[in-house]
Amino acid sequence: MAGEEVNQMSHLDDDEINLGDLVRRLWGGKVWIAGTTGVAALVGLFIAAGTPPTYRADALLQLEEKRGQLALPSALSDLAGSEPRSETEIEIIRSRLVLGQAVADAHLDWYAVPRKLPTVLSALAKFGFPLPDVGGLSAFARGDEKLRVDLLEVPAEWIGQSIRLVSNGATGFTVFLPNGAEVEGRVGVPLIDAGRGFALRIGELDAPEAREFDIVHLSETSAISSLRGRLSVTERGRYTGVLELGFTGENPDETERTLHAISQAYLKQNVSRSAAEAESSLAFIESQLPEAEQTLRKAEASLNQYRQAQQAIDLGFEGQSLLTQITNLESELQKLADEEDTLAERYTPNHPTYQQLLSAKSRLQERLERLRSEVGSLPQTQRVVFNLTRDLELAQAGYVELLNRAQELRVMKASTIGNVRIVDQARTAPYPIAPRSARIVALSVLLGLLSGAGLVLLRHMLRRGIQSAKDLEAMGLPVFATINYLPEAAQHRKRQGSLPIYALSKPDDVVIEGFRSLRTSLHFGLIDASTRSLAITSSAPEAGKSFVVTNLGVVAAQAGQRVCIVDADLRRGYLRRYFSVPKVHRGLSEYLAGEVDLEDIVVPGPIPGLYFIPPGQFPPNPSELLMRDRLTDLVNALDQSFDLALFDTPPVLAVTDPMIISRAVGGTILVARYDVTPLGEIEAVQRQFLNSGLRLAGSVLNGFDPRRASESSGYGYGYSYRYAYKRED
Incomplete structure (x- = not known):
């Protein structure tokens, strides 16, 4: 359990470290992020300024109830009439029927x-x-x-x-x-x-x-599609029957004119639809009027004939009272039936309101039955007159109702008024709704921030080279020193003629302080070495090993040591250019071949205590020369005459020469270039040394750039001050 807790804590620590590294990397790349954000803001500003303005016109419509406009008696009209559904009307406005009419009326095609x-x-x-x-x-x-x-x-x-x-x-x-x-x-x-x-x-x-x-x-279809894409129709509130129409365009006058045409086209179709409905209802009522009139005449004739036959003039007070009460009760029952239909849509029969209505309906029906039973107690003559009179009144009421509805429909058809009312005419707002410059710029800034952060992280992911001394130490290579980046030395090899030694020309530079740190680290790191000779190599060219060898030798000589620098690159060595030695000067190759002695090839350096052995003429078989015993003799001789011998060797992954030299010297140091040397090459060098039964004593991280390191990891280090002896007068 304790082990699990430790593992969980370590995972938490790893997560916190990763998050901290991420924040530091983003902070280190703040210049990139700020630049990307600035460019994105400018682009957004130009887009906002260069985009034509968009205006919006709006109009307000009211959908009125159709109640009382149907060609039906009032009882049936109450049941069938209802306020129009807004969803249906919205789809009608967006239909080809309305938009096509607007296109034709206002020439919107x-x-x-x-x-x-x-x-x-x-x-x-x-x-x-x-x-x-x-x-x-x-x-x-x-x-x-x-x-x-x-x-x-x-x-x-x-x-x-x-x-x-x-x-x-x-x-x-x-x-x-x-x-x-x-x-x-x-x-x-x-x-x-x-x-x-x-x-x-x-x-x-x-x-x-x-x-x-x-x-x-445009074609009619294209024009309608264009209108539909810029038209919006919504209902204000719920079940209000108030529709808001909106239309967008670049020209405010044209936008207002187009929306006005759409609203007028919808109004026209609504009026025509209402007129057609009224005409259809009127035709139905006019077809029912003759039958209703015939029923009325028949009821009048039946009543008159019975009166004449029975010599009955009227019902009398009691009969007339019963007739009036029964008629009123039947009318009230019809109203309650209508209300019940309405309540049935909202409540169940167990609802208190519904129960109250059923109770009132039951009481009215009981009273009606009592009155009808009283009618049965009337004399035979009065009962017949009562029934005939009741039939006549019903026929009269139906006929009058039809006449009233017919008159209403004639008025409606003549007045051509629909159930739509334009509350607010189409009008364009004085200010454009787009582009929203503030929003565009804000989104551009946000996009720039995200793009900048992504660019910083992507650059870090795409970097294949060593990023810090920790990478080398994680691979089991001690880092003796980190040499900072020197811009002047970046392309020094491509220069013609002699090359400067920066330990002499810039002794107070931060880079040279790194070589002094390397000198001290080597003094303690190679105490147990078999000889005072050191091979300096790299995995591939352009790592800066020759630069390291030369300046390390100078700072070691400045410390009072006798130092000999040997250019052991018998293929492409160019250390002679640091010491202004002619290319034809005899050197290591002639010594290994047995043509000259050691004192014939040693060249004094630019400062006391520093000496140099050039490579000599490049031989056709450098590996074979290095495998001779003369190399061991050279190392022993230098160990007796000098405090430190530095061998500049070719890259390990290019040739086998460094492996041969490493067997003869006291130790080998690998130079890795910051952000250039891949970790895979370091692993390959270690594997090659391991297979040869050798090991690397340590490494040097060269060309470290604190500014780039801060961009990738958020932190870096370097000397921020100068420290020197003060000369006393």
Whole structure:
């Protein structure tokens, strides 16, 4: 259990460390993130400034109840009539029926727009930069142009194609047709080509010379789709029957005109639908009137005949009272039945309100049954007169009801009033709804921040080289020193002629302090070495091992040691350029071949205590020369004459020479270049040494750049001060 807790704590610690590294990497790449954010903000600002404004027009409609407009008696009308469903009306507004009518009424299937400036130029113009009307810029709009098309007819094959109109100034213009023809025209004068089926009349043109417009005739389907895409219809509140129509466009006047056409088209279809409904209902009622009149006449005749036959004049007071009460009760029962239908849609029969209605209905039915039983106690003559009179009154009520409904429908049909009322006419807001500059810039800044952070993390992920001394130490290689990056030395090998030794020319530089630290580390790190000789190598070229060897030798000599630098790269060695030694000077290759002695190849260095052995002539068989016993003799001789011997060897992964030299010297140090040498190459070098029965004494991290390190990890280190002896006068 204790082990599990320790593992859990270690995982938590790893997570915290990873999160901290992530934050440090992002903070280290703050310059990249700030730059990316700034660029994104500028792009967003230009997009916001270069995007044409979008305006919104709105209108308000009210859907009124249809109650009382159906051609039915009042009882049935109450049951069938209901307020219109808003969802249904919304779909009707968006239908081809309404939008197609709006397209036809307002000629929305054609449009004319000036050529727009590119986004960048439009943004510059919005920021107040004047754009001259020269060259191709004169064709683009500046915002003060006007063009009104009063008539446009095109052949079927030209539908959807652009007709370019170029202003000639004053009232003239030139039209470039899709078939390549050019036609001159004037404002107010129709251009008609009956053979092609083309007609155009410009009602107004206010634009400087060379300004261009695009005129397009859309198909009805395309025009309706365009309207539907920019139209929004919503209900204000729930079950209010109030619909809000919204329409967007770049031209405020055109937007308002289009929405007005849509609302009027919907109003017209609603009126026509109501008129058609009224006409249909009127026809039904007129067909029922003769039958109702016949029923009325028949009831009157039956009552009159019975009265004449029985010499009965009237019901008398008692009978008339019963008739009135029964009629009233039946009317009240009908109302309760209507209310029950309404309550049944909302409540169950167990609801208190529903139970109260059923109780009242039951009481009325009991009273009606009692009255009907009293009718049975009347004399036979009065009972018959009572029934006939009741039939007559029912027939009269039905006939009068039909006459009233017929009159209402005639009025409705004549007045052509639907159940839709325009509360607010279409009107465009004075300020555009888009582009929302603040939102665009804010989103651009956010996108820039995310992109910058992603770029910093991506750069770190794509880096294949060593990032810190910790990487080398994690592989089991002690790091004797970290040499900071020196810009002047980055490309020194490509220079012609002699190369500078920066330990002499810049002794107080931070980089040279790193070599002094290396010198001290080697003094304690190689105490147990068999000889005072050291091979310095790398996994691949361009790691800076020759740079390290030269400056390390100089700082060691400055400390009072006798140092000999040996250029053991018999293939491409160039250390002679640091010491101004001619290429033909005899050196290591001649010594290994037995042609010269040691004292013949040693060259004094630029400071006391420093000596140099050049590579000599590059031999065809360097590996064979190095395998001779003369190499061991050289190491022993240098160990007796010098405090430190530094061998500059070729890269390990390129040739086998470093392995041969490493067997003869006291230790081998691997130079790795920051952000250049891959970890895989270090592993390959270690594996090669292990297979040869050798080991690396340690490593040096060269070319460490604190600024780049801070970008990748958020922290770095380096000397921030100078410390030197103060000369006393």
